[in-house]
Amino acid sequence: MSKPLVVDIHTHVYPPSYMAMLRARKTVPYIHDPEQGEPRLIILSSDDDPAIPIDQRGRPVDSSYSDINVKLTFMQQHGIDSSVISLANPWLDFLDPSEAQEWARRINDDLEETCASVNLSGNPDQKLPLKGRSSLFAFAVLPLSAPSPDIIVEEIKRLRSLPHVRGVIMGTSGLGNGLDDEKLGPVWAALEETQLLLFLHPHYGLPNEAFGGAEVTARYGHVLPLALGFPLETTIAVTRMLLSRVFDKFPRLQLLLAHSGGTLPFLAGRIESCIMHERNFVKNGGNVPGPQRSIWEILKTNIFLDAVVYGVAGLKAAVTVGGATDRLMFGTDHPFFPPLTEGEKDWLSVTTNYKAIEETFKDENETVAAVLGGNAARILSLE
Amino acid sequence: MSKPLVVDIHTHVYPPSYMAMLRARKTVPYIHDPEQGEPRLIILSSDDDPAIPIDQRGRPVDSSYSDINVKLTFMQQHGIDSSVISLANPWLDFLDPSEAQEWARRINDDLEETCASVNLSGNPDQKLPLKGRSSLFAFAVLPLSAPSPDIIVEEIKRLRSLPHVRGVIMGTSGLGNGLDDEKLGPVWAALEETQLLLFLHPHYGLPNEAFGGAEVTARYGHVLPLALGFPLETTIAVTRMLLSRVFDKFPRLQLLLAHSGGTLPFLAGRIESCIMHERNFVKNGGNVPGPQRSIWEILKTNIFLDAVVYGVAGLKAAVTVGGATDRLMFGTDHPFFPPLTEGEKDWLSVTTNYKAIEETFKDENETVAAVLGGNAARILSLE
Numbered sequence: 001m002s003k004p005l006v007v008d009i010h011t012h013v014y015p016p017s018y019m020a021m022l023r024a025r026k027t028v029p030y031i032h033d034p035e036q037g038e039p040r041l042i043i044l045s046s047d048d049d050p051a052i053p054i055d056q057r058g059r060p061v062d063s064s065y066s067d068i069n070v071k072l073t074f075m076q077q078h079g080i081d082s083s084v085i086s087l088a089n090p091w092l093d094f095l096d097p098s099e100a101q102e103w104a105r106r107i108n109d110d111l112e113e114t115c116a117s118v119n120l121s122g123n124p125d126q127k128l129p130l131k132g133r134s135s136l137f138a139f140a141v142l143p144l145s146a147p148s149p150d151i152i153v154e155e156i157k158r159l160r161s162l163p164h165v166r167g168v169i170m171g172t173s174g175l176g177n178g179l180d181d182e183k184l185g186p187v188w189a190a191l192e193e194t195q196l197l198l199f200l201h202p203h204y205g206l207p208n209e210a211f212g213g214a215e216v217t218a219r220y221g222h223v224l225p226l227a228l229g230f231p232l233e234t235t236i237a238v239t240r241m242l243l244s245r246v247f248d249k250f251p252r253l254q255l256l257l258a259h260s261g262g263t264l265p266f267l268a269g270r271i272e273s274c275i276m277h278e279r280n281f282v283k284n285g286g287n288v289p290g291p292q293r294s295i296w297e298i299l300k301t302n303i304f305l306d307a308v309v310y311g312v313a314g315l316k317a318a319v320t321v322g323g324a325t326d327r328l329m330f331g332t333d334h335p336f337f338p339p340l341t342e343g344e345k346d347w348l349s350v351t352t353n354y355k356a357i358e359e360t361f362k363d364e365n366e367t368v369a370a371v372l373g374g375n376a377a378r379i380l381s382l383e
Numbered sequence: 384m385s386k387p388l389v390v391d392i393h394t395h396v397y398p399p400s401y402m403a404m405l406r407a408r409k410t411v412p413y414i415h416d417p418e419q420g421e422p423r424l425i426i427l428s429s430d431d432d433p434a435i436p437i438d439q440r441g442r443p444v445d446s447s448y449s450d451i452n453v454k455l456t457f458m459q460q461h462g463i464d465s466s467v468i469s470l471a472n473p474w475l476d477f478l479d480p481s482e483a484q485e486w487a488r489r490i491n492d493d494l495e496e497t498c499a500s501v502n503l504s505g506n507p508d509q510k511l512p513l514k515g516r517s518s519l520f521a522f523a524v525l526p527l528s529a530p531s532p533d534i535i536v537e538e539i540k541r542l543r544s545l546p547h548v549r550g551v552i553m554g555t556s557g558l559g560n561g562l563d564d565e566k567l568g569p570v571w572a573a574l575e576e577t578q579l580l581l582f583l584h585p586h587y588g589l590p591n592e593a594f595g596g597a598e599v600t601a602r603y604g605h606v607l608p609l610a611l612g613f614p615l616e617t618t619i620a621v622t623r624m625l626l627s628r629v630f631d632k633f634p635r636l637q638l639l640l641a642h643s644g645g646t647l648p649f650l651a652g653r654i655e656s657c658i659m660h661e662r663n664f665v666k667n668g669g670n671v672p673g674p675q676r677s678i679w680e681i682l683k684t685n686i687f688l689d690a691v692v693y694g695v696a697g698l699k700a701a702v703t704v705g706g707a708t709d710r711l712m713f714g715t716d717h718p719f720f721p722p723l724t725e726g727e728k729d730w731l732s733v734t735t736n737y738k739a740i741e742e743t744f745k746d747e748n749e750t751v752a753a754v755l756g757g758n759a760a761r762i763l764s765l766e
Contacts, residue, residue, distance in 0.1 A: 178595045207592045211619055212561045220626045221663030221671070227654040228622060231646070232615050236594055239611060243603045259653065263614070266649035269694025269739065270642065271610040273732055277720045280604030284723045288604070311652025313703035320696035337660045340667045349656055356652065 004369035005131045007376035008080045009199075010258060010306045010331025012088035014065045015110040021103075029090050031061060038062060043090060046208060046217060046225055064335035068114050072134050074334055078350050081373065082130050082382060085111060086139035086169040088336075089203035093144060093173050100143035101151050108155070108162060111138040115164035130373075130382055137382060138162075139169040139199045142187075149175070149186045156190040166380040167197030167256065172204060172237035179237050180244035188250040197304070197380065200237060201258040205229030234262030238303075239271060247302055248292045255302055256329070260309035265317040268295045296321070304379060306331040307371055310352045315360040325367045329376045330357065387752035388514045390759035391463045392582075393641060393689045393714025395471035397448045398493040404486075412473050414444060421445060426473060429591060429600060429608055447718035451497050455517050457717055461733050464756065465513050465765060468494060469522035469552040471719075472586035476527060476556050483526035484534050491538070491545060494521040498547035513756075513765055520765060521545075522552040522582045525570075532558070532569045539573040549763040550580030550639065555587060555620035562620050563627030571633040580687070580763065583620060584641040588612030617645030621686075622654060630685055631675045638685055639712070643692035648700040651678050679704070687762060689714040690754055693735045698743040708750045712759045713740065 014022070022031040022041070029043040034055040042048050042058035049057065064070045065088070075083055092103050115136040140159050142152050159165045168191070174181050179200075191198055206229040211217040217224050234257055247253065257264065264271075272295045275281065281290030300323040308331045309315055319325050330353070337349035361367040376382065397405070405414040405424070412426040417438040425431050425441035432440065447453045448471070458466055475486050498519040523542050525535050542548045551574070557564050562583075574581055589612040594600040600607050617640055630636065640647065647654075655678045658664065664673030683706040691714045692698055702708050713736070720732035744750040759765065 178599065180595075180599070206615075207590050209590045210593055210615070212563075212623065216561065216563070216623070219671070220623075221661040221669070223626060223654070223657045223661050224619070224622065227650060227657035228615065228619055231650055231653065232589075232593070232611065236607070236611055239607065240595065240599070240603075243606060260649075263646040263649050265696045266643075266646050266692070266700055267610060267614055267697070269692055269697050269735070270614065271606070273693040273720065273735060274606045274610035276731060277723060278604040278606050279723060286604070288602070309649070309652055310656040311704075313700040314649045314652050316703055317649055317696040317700040320699055321694075337656065340660060340662060348659060352652070352656060 003079065005082070005373035005377060006080045006330060007130075007373040007382065008075070008083040008332050008334070009256065009329045009376050009380070010308050011071070011083045011085055011334045012336070013068070013071065013085045013111070013114075014088055015107060015114070016066050017106055017110055018087065019066045029094065032057070041065070043203075044205070044225065046205070046214070049214070049218065064338070068118065068136075071334065072118065074347075075134050077345055078332070078347065080332070081133070082135045082137065082377075084137045084139060084166060084376070084380065085114070086199060086201075087111070087141045089171060089201060091141050091144075091169065091171055091203075093171055093203070095143075095145045097145050097147045100146040101155065104141055104143035104155050105158070108138075108140040108159065108165065111140065112162040112164055114138075119164070130377060135382075137164050137166045137380065139167045139197070140165045142168055142170060144170070144173070144175060149183060153186050153190040156187070156194055156196065159196065160194060165196075166382070167199055169199040169201055171201060172233055178240055180240035180246065182244075185249070188246060188253055191254075192250050192252045195252070195254065197254050197256050199256045199258070200234060202230040202233040202237075202262065205233055231259050231262035234258055235264050235267060238262075238264060242271075242291050242295060242298065243275075245289060245291055247298045251293070251302070253302055254304070256304045256306065258306060258308065260305045260307060260314055260318040261303070264303075265299070265305070265314075265321040268299060268321055271295055299323070300327075303327070304329065307357055308333050308353060309356070310349075311356050312360045315356055319360070325361070325370055326375055328371050329379070330372045386462065388465070388756035388760060389463045389713060390513075390756040390765065391458070391466040391715050391717070392639065392712045392759050392763070393691050394454070394466045394468055394717045395719070396451070396454065396468045396494070396497075397471055398490060398497070399449050400489055400493055401470065402449045412477060415440070424448070426586075427588070427608065429588070429597070432597070432601065447721070451501065451519075454717065455501065457730075458517050460728055461715070461730065463715070464516070465518045465520065465760075467520045467522060467549055467759070467763060468497070469582060469584075470494070470524045472554060472584060474524050474527075474552065474554055474586075476554055476586070478526075478528045480528050480530045483529040484538065487524055487526035487538050488541070491521075491523040491542065491548065494523065495545040495547055497521075502547070513760060518765075520547050520549050520763065522550045522580070523548045525551050525553060527553070527556070527558060532566060536569050536573040539570070539577055539579065542579065543577060548579075549765070550582055552582040552584055554584060555616055561623055563623040563629065565627075568632070571629060571636055574637075575633050575635045578635070578637065580637050580639050582639045582641070583617060585613040585616040585620075585645065588616055614642050614645035617641055618647050618650060621645075621647060625654075625674050625678060625681065626658075628672060628674055630681045634676070634685070636685055637687070639687045639689065641689060641691065643688045643690060643697055643701040644686070648682070648688070648697075648704040651682060651704055654678055682706070683710075686710070687712060690740055691716050691736060692739070693732075694739050695743045698739055702743070708744070708753055709758055711754050712762070713755045
């Protein structure tokens, strides 16, 4: 078959304005410019260990984070036609409330301008062919630390004026108390009303104590926080939404979960079983309402998953809970997980996901094409 | 087809001697006998909340925990021919070092006696048909808090004299510092030498902070700790074994992971990708040795999984990482997750797993039979 359309829905940027802000900071998140060598990006609190020399903390940060031309080169190298770019974690979570609205507007306008200039058209009515040329769309960021949810709702509504925005990216902290916070109601309502997709992405991981303490965690570099902490953070966040009845109250909310849902597809059965056996819930004789809709229904109607899971087993679970192959979308997590040796043009982190998709859906060319790009083009109205 | 042999490899007991010990305690784990109503079992530290009246803490504990006749009735009700019983969490983890050896011997002798009396034969050479009659085998417990690993090794070797013991059950704490503790080397070596299967089972979950604090955790009853904390605890424990090179040093170690590996099958790809991209590891230019064997190889040669995952998606991931259908074994988690309304004879927690197996392997009768009992009979030499 001819090469299908490929859309990357999980790919991050730090616009130059955001990089400058990080450089001016001295607490997480921040960028440190050593006298010699590459700048370092310290975004995880576990990386900001005073025992580690500051020139070795965090990870090297190069132009792939902020120079859109580097992303376009990466896309061409990996056969990606279109990317839906999003601000990388920790977004604007850490901002002083007084600065949140201004920064969200600035970043979202920057993202829109980047997409428009690459696509050579700011006019949403002028449809362009997606395939065979590089195009960009964006997930916007929200001013979650703003003094009132009204400001967040205002920004969500303003996003309708930005023609390349197709959703919003959000961490698991919400207004600071997680995504089961009742104060988020107006935000969920605004997302439902605008039908903007909410891309839920981890950042905070798990407390080091979960891994046996800070010393054990550090012993294995980033493996425990990134491989296990991140996916569980996503799973906890969406389970708290479920248990607090967010999906009962906002049944049209549309979520895209990072890393194929963290571990949600695998644990969905256990979560549902624990709900069925929870004595605290009203239906079992308790006093807490408990969710009304089953997790299986929510996975088929409210949740989309990326295909960033690096293996056939994960993809099989992800596609099974979706009930069909039309809710799964290719992504790369660029610019994270770059090759560790210089000169490698093909990123292992990307080819691993390509291969897993091909192996999982072998002999089903249409499914491969849907997961690689067709689903994203349809779900996000990219064409 | 005729009804296949059904073996339950995940089913717990508290022998009467253990129950008596719990009744004599006032700190977790303990049993509280209220003046009115059923006794309460408080085994999770999160359940021992002083804000909850003591008569409502934990969960009701009835004779299903300690009366083997109740288990035999449960087995007959659910078509289970043979059960491999194991002490329930938290095993002997909490014992004073001076008591550990004595209690391990006592519990293991109790388990052996129970199996022998039910099977009406203490002679391992006298093979009995498994199917159509109720038979018991056991996973023994280890004196992990003993003052020296030598005592643990001594008990492992003594287990060879107990004809119904087919392995050992262990939590994730090890000697108190997790399963990547170098001091566990002699224990792994003894398990390799005896080829006793190590049934790895969660108990400690995650710190409440992972779920947003104690108040959020308690808000949803047991759902967050049991549905998410338990599976991640198992995943963290086995990942720490992998990262600390336990499977490189003890390549013949055989593990059975509870709850289909927690989340390991789903996260295996991400774990392997994070290892490939970890700068701290020698192969990537760092100073930490890092694991030599891939997670995919270990999942196919060192790890068995139970089928206690309550859904098709989880089972598909579990069987995919095993490379075949011969490493997956039916279990119930009895006596946990009983029906919440009286008079229900069929346990939802059991029928959910039966149905998931049938749906996952529909039209493959031989695979269904293997997962339900054939694999366990072969792997544990039950016949």
